[in-house]
Amino acid sequence: MYKKHIKTALCLLLSCVLALQLAGCAAAPEVPGTTSAKADPAAPGAGTVDLMADIKSLSARTGEKPSPEDAALATDFALRLFRTASEADKNTLLSPISVLCALAMTANGARGETLAQMEQTLGLSREALNGFFHSYLETLSGDEVLKLANSVWFTAEERFTVNRDFLQTNADFYGADVYRSPFDDTTLAAINGWVSEKTDGMIPAILDRIPKEAVMYLVNALAFDAKWAEPYESPQVSGGNFFLENGETRLVDYMHAKEREYLENELAVGFVKPYAGGKYAFAALLPKEGVSLDALVESLDGAALQRLLRGRSSETVFTSLPKFETDYATELSAVLQEMGMVLPFDEYRADFTDLGTSEAGNIFISRVIHKTYISVAEEGTRAGAATVVEMTEGEAFVEDPKQVYLDHPFVYLLIDTETCLPLFLGVLRDPG
Secondary structure (H helix, E strand, C coil): CCCCCCCEEEEEECECEEEEEEEECCCCCCCCCHHHCCCCCCCCCCCCEEHHHCCCCCCCCCCCCCCHHHHHHHHHHHHHHHHHHCCCCCCEEECHHHHHHHHHHHHCCCCHHHHHHHHHHHCCCHHHHHHHHHHHHHHCCCCCCEEEEEEEEEECCCCEEECHHHHHHHHHHHCCEEEEECCCHHHHHHHHHHHHHHCCCCCCCCCCCCCCCECEEEEEEEEEEEEECCCCCHHHEEEEEEECCCCCEEEEEEEEEEEEEEEECCCEEEEEEEECCCCEEEEEEEECCCCCHHHHHHHCCHHHHHHHHHCCEEEEEEEEEECEEEEEEEECHHHHHHCCCCHHHCCCCCCCCCCEEECCCECCEEEEEEEEEEEECCCEEEEEEEEEEEEECCCCCCCCCEEEECCCCEEEEEEECCCCCEEEEEEECCCC
8 A cells, every 4th residue: 555645756967857756665775874974065055965975986897888789779769769759840959868868877776667668768778778878988088078977866854765776876887976955945056056067057957946745866967069170261151041841931141161971861961070079070961852851850760870870971062051059948758658668657656666765655757857958150069958857756173062951951960970879869940
């Protein structure tokens, strides 16, 4: 029998925000040392205690780089998430790697069928996800372009007991900071401040409130700031029309260049434009004549997109890229349930026993909030994302050059050129 439920919430913050509610978990061992921990004046928020003195990452594993197979599965999740979340007639921008990371941390607290549904939806087992992100985070050590950070916040109220093993696993594989906090207005300011700092101010706030039932937030934040390998000069920028799907036009500034990596399949043409250093790149896919943007998005799965990106050809392509800036915010609970992750959101049947226990009721996912931002201009690209899971309770002459002029709605990605992982995935329907 369940007690009268008071919803308990756990949150994750990354390039998207995920909200989880927890309803009645089995008891878990209390974190040793937390009762005597002293408030760290450098920790974010009055009354917030930084527990990393107690929860330290284990000795670094010499993890291998993410395998092509795991990268393809992660890319497949990215596309399934994007297809399900996309809204007609709206610019959509997701950071799939952020959402995946936040949910992967959450999965470390799940058991039984709850875990099975999460693994099926995410496309990788919990163990594979932990290994994948540990390896990927190792590749980001010292990276000045892409910065990814994780944190776990849980309530200081006595009704909730956190499982130390859950915190240890997320510290070990995800480098997550751990904070015990009063979950009042100071914690709201602290979490939003943490996200703003980790996204270089591109996501100034992720939460609008902390429900009284919330017990934990798992937060992931991502910031991307890169200069083009070959920035656009003033003579390469000129005005022109962008043609919307409804027949309307927008006057925009186009940036023109010759690129060296061309993309093409049955439905689209595109190009890849590298950022300085070559580790990251911007990729664009323009539907061919007679092909709708939605048809192009629907046609792609992880393997197909990986094949397309890895199979890019070295040839001259004349390009026109509109300058644009966009932000996007969404709540992904319904999207994830449509994708098959139903049980984790069930107030009565979700099993997050390995996360912790609340005297007030069962723990389950209540919200998954995602916010993103991107700016594409002459010098380069800036992009940020946050995800929260809330638990409650110069060229030689070319005879036939390719041309890709992005003058009508298109798909774009920010990719890791080695793994071809989509760090950001968007469609630009209207440059505004």
